[in-house]
Amino acid sequence: MGSDRDAVEDLRRFFQASYFPDVNQEKIQKQTPAEPDPDTPEEFTRRGDALAAEGEIGQAIEHYRKAVQLGGQQARPHTRLADAYVYTENSARAISQYKKAINVAPDDAEPHFGLAELYRRFGRIKAAIREYRIANYLDKKNAFYRYRLADALTQAGYLRDALVEMTHAVEISPDDSFYRFWLAELHLRQGNHEDAVRQLEVAAELATQDDYYHLRLGALYLQTGQAEKAVRSIRNAIRIRPENGSYKQILGEIYLHLGREEAANVCYEFAGALDAYDHDFVRRFRISVGWQ
Numbered sequence: 001m002g003s004d005r006d007a008v009e010d011l012r013r014f015f016q017a018s019y020f021p022d023v024n025q026e027k028i029q030k031q032t033p034a035e036p037d038p039d040t041p042e043e044f045t046r047r048g049d050a051l052a053a054e055g056e057i058g059q060a061i062e063h064y065r066k067a068v069q070l071g072g073q074q075a076r077p078h079t080r081l082a083d084a085y086v087y088t089e090n091s092a093r094a095i096s097q098y099k100k101a102i103n104v105a106p107d108d109a110e111p112h113f114g115l116a117e118l119y120r121r122f123g124r125i126k127a128a129i130r131e132y133r134i135a136n137y138l139d140k141k142n143a144f145y146r147y148r149l150a151d152a153l154t155q156a157g158y159l160r161d162a163l164v165e166m167t168h169a170v171e172i173s174p175d176d177s178f179y180r181f182w183l184a185e186l187h188l189r190q191g192n193h194e195d196a197v198r199q200l201e202v203a204a205e206l207a208t209q210d211d212y213y214h215l216r217l218g219a220l221y222l223q224t225g226q227a228e229k230a231v232r233s234i235r236n237a238i239r240i241r242p243e244n245g246s247y248k249q250i251l252g253e254i255y256l257h258l259g260r261e262e263a264a265n266v267c268y269e270f271a272g273a274l275d276a277y278d279h280d281f282v283r284r285f286r287i288s289v290g291w292q
Contacts, residue, residue, distance in 0.1 A: 041067040045077050052084060060084055068097075075105035082114055094118055109139035116148070125156050136165075143173040147182065154186065162186055170199075177207035181216070193224050204233070211240040215247065215285075218254075222289040227258055245271040246278040250285050257291075 048063035061084045067077035082097035095118060101111035116131035132149035139145055146169035153162035163186045169179040180203035187196035197220055204213045218233035234251045241247060252267030274282070286292045 039070065041070040041074055041077050044070065045080055048080060048084070052080075052087075057084055057087055061088070068100075075101040075108045075111060078104060079108075079111045079114060082111065086114070086118060091118060091122070107138055109135040109142070109145070112138065113145055113148070116152075120152055120155075125152060128152050129156060141172055143169040143176065143179055146172065147179060150182070150186070154189075159186065159189055163190060175206060177203040177210065177213065180206065181213060184220075188220070193220075196220060197224060204236070209240055211237040211244070211247070214240065215250075218250075219285065219289050222254070227254060230254055231258075245274050246281045246285075249274060249278070249282050253282070253286070253291075 044063045044067035048060040048067065051057075051060035051063060061081065064077055064081035064084055067074075068081055078097045078101035082094045082101065085091070085094035085097060095115065098111045098115040098118070101108065102115070105111075112131045113135040116128045116135060119125075119131060120128035129149065129152050132145065132152055136142070136145050136149055146165050150162040150165035150169065153159075153165060163183075166179065166183045166186050170176075170183050173179055180199050184196045184199035184203060187193075187199060197217075200213070200217045200220055204210070204217045207213045214233045214237040218230040218237065221227065221230035221233060231251065231254055234247060234254060238244070238247045238251065248267045248271035252264040252271065255261075255264040255267060283292075
């Protein structure tokens with residue numbers, strides 16, 4: 001029972017981190033002054049962050065509210081309170097607090113980004129894009145902001161603009177495989193196969209333990225007539241996930257297309273019996289590379 005309880009708490013903290021990504025115990029401890037004044041907005045905000053990190057969102061909201069009352073001309077308490085309201089799905093109050101933060105500090109990118117995320121959740125894609133653009137203008141070195149803007153632009157059908165923003169994200173964080181991967185995907189949507197291959201090759205090289213990146217690169221190689229390179233990529237995926245029979249089945253099919261039947265049979269042998277999910281996965285892979 002104890003281990004189940006620990007697992008539940010770990011899961012709770014995991015989901016909370018998606019709303020409070022910059023809150024962790026180490027950061028909170030570093031921010032703690034030697035003798036904190038209990039009646040300052042900074043201290044109430046710090047306590048709210050600590051409570052949020054522990055999953056006590058209701059108490060965190062109370063501390064953020066006190067911080068707002070004491071520091072009405074500070075943006076951060078409003079933003080943190082808005083984040084907490086988002087977590088509790090109190091969207092109207094979250095929007096109100098984000099807007100108050102913007103009124104207090106119009107040059108602060110964070111509340112604009114939070115507002116954009118909230119607008120997008122409710123399908124207000126154009127309003128979200130506007131706020132994302134403002135956040136990116138105010139924080140030009142934030143690759144994640146660029147990625148979210150590019151993703152929203154893609155959703156709205158503005159693929160060329162999305163490609164520009166994702167390119168900026170890669171320029172900001174050139175060693176982050178995540179942004180390289182999505183830049184490759186956008187190039188592929190635009191029909192820029194050579195650029196897509198180039199970006200995905202770098203992404204796979206950076207993410208040496210991400211089997212999906214290598215699998216995706218293998219599929220792209222097949223789409224561009226580079227089956228021998230696809231073999232290498234799928235073998236890398238198998239190296240990372242040796243228990244995945246569907247990868248071995250896919251490698252066998254690549255060998256079969258290359259006329260290497262004996263190698264294909266070895267792959268099928270080691271793939272073993274596939275379940276329904278694996279068969280569907282292989283089927284979708286075939287479709288993605290144009291084999292059926």
